[in-house]
Amino acid sequence: EAEAKFKKSGLQFSKHTVAVTGVGSELDKHAEKNGWLARFPMHDWVGGRTSVMSAVGLVPMALQGFKIDNFLSGGAAMDERTRANDVTQNAAMRLALMWHYAGNGRGEKDMVILPYKDRLALFSRYLQQLVMESLGKEKDLDGNIVHQGIAVYGNKGSTDQHAYVQQLRDGVLNFFITFIEVGKDRHDNRFEVEKGITSGDYLEGFLRGTRSALYEKGRESITLSIPEVNAFYVGALVALYERAVGFYGSLVNVNAYHQPGVEAGKKAATKLLQLQKQVRESLSNTAGKTAEEIARSVDADPEDVFHVLRHLASNDSQIRFVAGEGPGDDKFLLAE
Incomplete structure (x- = not known):
């Protein structure tokens, strides 16, 4: 469809296009035949939800000017933190154990993701696929019917939290929250909403205030803090959740890496x-x-x-x- 639109506009599609696909696929053959700019291989064992650190995610990131080396370095650094045998030092295992505790190992509570930074607005949608596609399984590894999984939803604080915080505080208790806190505000144009108070100060206040208000009503939450939003720390977040999903799958005895x-x-x-x-x-x-x-x-x-x-x-x-x-x-x- 995109190729047809280029042709209709008098543009040569091949001069503007690269392919990210499996070697020998129909798209790969088409790209080679028509002289596309480049073809980046994708291994058939790489699942879509875990492909962000492969060519599937890295090529679009690079084309948009993101520092993919830093992104991979962040993921590698988190990998080191998730290989520790001491559970207290293993960030991903601790996160998986929190999920297990919150939902009694049966996904009894939904996971609500609230990142307090506009640049992480889509993170909850990424986690929705990663967690639900990986853990939502009918059978465990022994073939028993278990109907496992954790439902995930969310958006960003503080604007979008007003869509559902009322229910989270006063309604049915069928969830746990993950707040994602970012230490550094925007690098330039620190705008003061009122004297001595920036929009970043307000965001921090809303996060802490909402967390306290929910705690008063017995609502459980997890708070993840990163120093700033950049390629390194986003890579670390992605790796953290990928590993946590794998650990949780082991805890509840399901295959987190297929999708029947x-x-x-x-x-x-x-x-x-x-x-x-x-x-x-x-x-x-x-x-x-x-x-x-x-x-x-x-x-x-x-x-x-x-x-x-x-x-x-x-x-x-x-x-x-x-x-x-x-x-x-x-x-x-x-x-x-």
Whole structure:
């Protein structure tokens, strides 16, 4: 799609494009054939959620001017801190044990992530995939049905915390919070909101105030502190959580490095795309058919067929939709 837009604009796509993909993949072959600027290999054993320190994450970071060597150094430094046999000196094991304690080893409480820095606004979304895809498993390593996992959500403090701190303080107690505190404010343009008080001072005050208010109501929290937001410390944070997820997986006896549920979703999506082709081929330009009629002709679920038809009618100008008295009476046909 992107290549087509470049071509439509009279631009040579290959002069602006690199590929990050597995060696020998269709994309790799296409990039080589069309002379793209570069191809960066991705090993097939690197999972998407743990790929940020591979070419998958490093290439986009480098193109945006981030110091990827510092990012990797931060990850390496945290690796050293997560290999200690003494649990009190192993940052990732301590974090995993806190999760285990908070949810009784069964994920009974959600993990709420509140970083107090705009530049970490997307960190909770990253952790949502890392934690939930890694730990959300039906079976343990012995084949027992366990339905493990920890739900993760959050955004950033202090602006977005107002969307849900009311419930966190006074509502159902089904969560624990992780505050991420950043020591250094912005490097330049230290703006004073009032005399002697900067926006960074307010952020620190909001973090500490919110933490205290939640503690008063028996709400558990973890506070992670980093000196500043830069490539090194973000790399350290990523490595910390990657290792903590691995340790937690061991504590609850699940495989944190596969994703059968995701694969099942991909297979189901492939089947629906195949169904879409069958549904389109069954339409005619003479008489309209209901979803149920078409479903019988292609031996498929009527609800699946109905939604395929609605999607086609919304996006394919050759398909007409005639509304009936109810959804079951809607008819679909090819335009003449």
